Amino acid sequence: MDILPDTTAETVGDSAYRRIRTDLIFGKLTPGQKLKLERMSSAYGTSISTLRETLNRLCSEGLVVAEGQRGFEVAPISxxxxxxxxxxxxxxxxxxxxxxxxxxxxxxxxxxxxxxxxxxxxxxxxxxxxxxxxxxxxxxxxxxxxxxxxxxxxxxxxxxxxxxxxxxxxxxxxxxxxxxxxxxxxxxxxxxxxxxxxxxxxxxxxxxxxxxxxxxxxxxSDWLKPVTAKDVQREPRKKAKAS
The missing domain is CATH 1.20.120.530 (GntR ligand-binding domain-like)
Structure with a gap:
């Protein structure tokens, strides 16, 4: 984990990787969300080619999923x-x-x-x-x-x-x-x-x-559902919130 790293000598690609990774970990990019390259290139200030490299790197970490020719999406959760x-x-x-x-x-x-x-x-x-x-x-x-x-x-x-x-x-x-x-x-x-x-x-x-x-x-959490009733004692569903 390096959420707040020293960015003194950071390249554009490193910066994009760090920012996207942080947004994935902290839920700003939500599970299953399509990652549109043009939109993300503008939002994170990097080229399409650099962005592809970054997203492929995040695929190897299990945070992003490649959809073949259809692009990338945020990894689902379960x-x-x-x-x-x-x-x-x-x-x-x-x-x-x-x-x-x-x-x-x-x-x-x-x-x-x-x-x-x-x-x-x-x-x-x-x-x-x-x-x-x-x-x-x-x-x-x-x-x-x-x-x-x-x-x-x-x-x-x-x-x-x-x-x-x-x-x-x-x-x-x-x-x-x-x-x-x-x-x-x-x-x-x-x-x-x-x-x-x-x-x-x-x-x-x-x-x-x-x-x-x-x-x-x-x-x-509304995002997560138990695999079976044995995994966790069932309670009435409610909107996810900090407790």
Missing amino acids: AAEFQEIAELRELLEGHMIEKSFAAGDLDWEAHIVSAHHKLAAMERMLLSGERSDAESWKQCDFQFHRALVAACGSKVLLDAHAAVYDRYLRYQMIAVVFRGEMAAAEHRELKELALKRDAKGANKVLHTHIHDCVTHALRN
């Missing part, structure tokens, strides 16, 4: 895919937590405390009813989870985790998921368990954190 992505995130992050908690030093601990401080401030804003800055909130959320696993010692794992997190985040933003104080409490507990180097306890909290997010999204 409850089944969200559950698969969530399981992959838990598998990766849980493994990385074990490695990171064993190897982390005092600087690692300080980074976790700092990242949690920023996230907690954003969560207090959300709990007070201020919901306008979703990108900053989720940037802080990612930075906290990234801090937990930062000492895992593997760039391959960190890159894989970032890619999976972005696909997970796309579902969160489409479903407008904020579970309120429960999520904030889980983040506090993860911070404390990291400082105690309790990887087993942290992985239990992480399981709840991810599983309950998926359940909440399936229950409350």
